[in-house]
Amino acid sequence: MSDWYRVAGDGRITLTLHIQPGAKKTEFAGLHGDALKIRLAAPPVDGKANEALIKFVAETLGLAKSSVSLKSGQTSRRKVLEVLGANATTIAGLAA
Template sequence: MTWFRLTAAGGATLSLHIQPGAKRSECAGLHGEALKIRLAAPPVDGKANEALLRFLAQRLAIPRQQISLKSGQASRQKVVEIESVTAERLVALLT
């Protein structure tokens, strides 16, 4: 799997392709080497970015503070960093 990389600190970075304005928020498989996520939030005023971080926290059952957007604030291609997560948990809960 190339859409995530484990970090030395026990976390992971995720490569994501985001589709804002969808009917519902959900993981939608792979898009190239990124995990595609559809978001119900509109792509205005950072609403989709915040919705993405809340969605990931909810799916992984971790506090929102453990997830941060590292790059792609104004792009569909985003890199997200998650603290304290295992590869098994990512694959089980996001795919």
């Protein structure tokens, strides 16, 4: 298992992310220390980047947006998301 995601006993998966808002396109950009880096096309204004992040992660994992929640880092580049109903193998493949 990697440092950037953790699987809880009840199936919840916690993701540690490093976000780069205002990028040309939204994409995964590999590992950044102990976090997965994600470039977001959305600007870091009025929560637009947080909304875009949740939508991007949910769509990538084939989940409803309600299955992905922001646990910490509302105004920081370093964010922690909690994901319900995802497969740990699928999550691990995001960094590839």
